[in-house]
Amino acid sequence: xxxxxxxxxxxxxxxxxxxxxxxxxxxxxxxxxxxxxxxxxxxxxxxxxxxxxxxxxxxxxxxxxxxxxxxxxxxxxxxxxxxxxxxxxxxxxxxxxxxxxxxxxxxxxxxxxxxxxxxxxxxxxxxxx
Numbered sequence: 001x002x003x004x005x006x007x008x009x010x011x012x013x014x015x016x017x018x019x020x021x022x023x024x025x026x027x028x029x030x031x032x033x034x035x036x037x038x039x040x041x042x043x044x045x046x047x048x049x050x051x052x053x054x055x056x057x058x059x060x061x062x063x064x065x066x067x068x069x070x071x072x073x074x075x076x077x078x079x080x081x082x083x084x085x086x087x088x089x090x091x092x093x094x095x096x097x098x099x100x101x102x103x104x105x106x107x108x109x110x111x112x113x114x115x116x117x118x119x120x121x122x123x124x125x126x127x128x129x
């Protein structure tokens with residue numbers, strides 16, 4: 001169901017995002033790193049990292065607030081340039097109220113050898129609509 005919702009978003013199809021975990025206050029989004037998603041220095045573009053943080057945060061919140069949710073805001077701190085074979089955004093709900101959830105997200109790249117490297121952290125608030 002979550003992947004179907006993600007596939008309904010044209011931008012998510014463009015970046016070829018996949019939901020690999022969804023439920024119990026958490027969501028994981030994965031994107032294969034390819035040349036079209038990189039910036040001029042060969043690193044994954046920061047906008048792709050921000051997209052992954054936003055969507056994984058919103059999906060995680062949806063597990064506690066229900067399916068009708070919208071991000072009300074988030075912040076992201078880039079720790080290091082993102083390189084590797086795959087981006088993984090893991091979001092976990094820190095708190096849920098009646099109409100709002102606060103969610104933390106860690107974004108890591110995975111190399112061809114399976115080594116994960118933290119590249120950004122994010123936190124956001126999501127509202128039930």
